[in-house]
Amino acid sequence: MIDPKRIDLPDFLVTWHGAPSRSATPLPDSCDWLPDPLKEWHTLTSRWEKRLTFTTTMIPPERIRIAEDGKAIFMVDATGDWRWCIDPDDPDGVFDAERYEPWGRNPEQLTEFLVHNTVREVVYGAAARVRALAVPEETLTEILAPMEEVAFGAWEWPAPGYRIFMGGAALAETVKADSGPGWDVEVVASEFGRLSYLEGIAGVRWRK
Numbered sequence: 494m495i496d497p498k499r500i501d502l503p504d505f506l507v508t509w510h511g512a513p514s515r516s517a518t519p520l521p522d523s524c525d526w527l528p529d530p531l532k533e534w535h536t537l538t539s540r541w542e543k544r545l546t547f548t549t550t551m552i553p554p555e556r557i558r559i560a561e562d563g564k565a566i567f568m569v570d571a572t573g574d575w576r577w578c579i580d581p582d583d584p585d586g587v588f589d590a591e592r593y594e595p596w597g598r599n600p601e602q603l604t605e606f607l608v609h610n611t612v613r614e615v616v617y618g619a620a621a622r623v624r625a626l627a628v629p630e631e632t633l634t635e636i637l638a639p640m641e642e643v644a645f646g647a648w649e650w651p652a653p654g655y656r657i658f659m660g661g662a663a664l665a666e667t668v669k670a671d672s673g674p675g676w677d678v679e680v681v682a683s684e685f686g687r688l689s690y691l692e693g694i695a696g697v698r699w700r701k
Contacts, residue, residue, distance in 0.1 A: 494644040497605045500625065503537060507543070509615045510684060513540030524554045530559050530586040530604040531567060534611075547571075547617040548651075549610060564588060564596060568610070575650045581601065589650065593690060602644035610644045612657060616666045619681035621688055623699040627675035633667065636678060640665055662687045 507513070518539040520532055535554045538545055548571050559565045564578040577589045578596065587599040587606045599606060618621075628636065639661030648655065657667040665680045682688050691699060 494642050497608050497643060497645055499535060500608050500643070502534075502608055502611060506538070506541065506614065510541055510543060510545065511618065514542050524557075526581065527554055527557065528579055528603055530607055534607045538611075538650065544618065545611070546614045550612065559569055570650065577606075580694060589648075591650075597649070599648070602697075605646065609643075609648075609657075612643065612645075612661055612664070613657070613666065616657075616664055616679055616681050619664070620683055621685040622679060622681045623688060623691065623701055624677070624679045625697045625699050626677050627670045627673060628678050629675050632694060632697060633676045636680065636691065636697070637665055637667075639663065639690070661690075 505527050517536045519535060520527075524532060524535075525660045532554065535551070538551075550569050550571065552567050552569070554567075557565050557567050559581065563582065564580055566576050566578045568577040569575065574592050575589065576592065577587060577599070579587060580588065585602045585604075587600050587601060587603050588596040590596045601609060625636075640658035640663060641658045641660050643659055645657060647653065652668065655666060655668045658667070663680055663682045665678060667676050669675075670677050680688060680691065691697070
């Protein structure tokens with residue numbers, strides 16, 4: 494498995510989003526209380542003008558506030574139904590929950606969590622993206638042959654069981670099919686030519 498600590502986030506962003514187009518925007522002094530990994534993520538990503546998240550939204554750091562329960566929400570999903578927060582008394586931790594549910598501790602520390610979410614968002618924003626449903630186990634193995642699984646922690650959102658694979662200029666996300674046997678799989682690359690090897694895999698109906 495790929496250790497998430499081996500993923501260099503600046504290099505990853507350049508690979509998938511191109512070279513940054515501007516200098517980093519310094520955070521205001523009002524953000525000094527935020528954990529360093531979160532401040533560093535916002536400073537780094539401010540160098541790109543293009544959209545970097547698609548299924549989640551990062552709260553602008555100057556708008557992050559500590560609520561009555563002592564937690565501070567820093568990210569929400571696209572519907573606003575799932576939320577992620579930090580605790581100033583536990584700066585390395587991440588807590589998440591569906592709206593109106595109690596907070597639970599995420600299995601990842603904040604640094605790894607931010608890498609995980611940044612990588613996962615590429616799956617939904619890449620220029621070239623194909624999807625197949627209910628892929629048999631042996632066929633999934635063939636699809637993922639050029640890649641290696643990333644040892645990210647297990648998330649409850651958007652559903653338990655999602656796994657991410659990287660390698661061969663491609664990314665893939667897999668999860669057990671909703672009904673029946675097999676796997677749902679999405680494979681992405683910076684251009685469709687990098688996914689040409691998928692055309693030789695029999696019995697898979699790819700959807701763009």
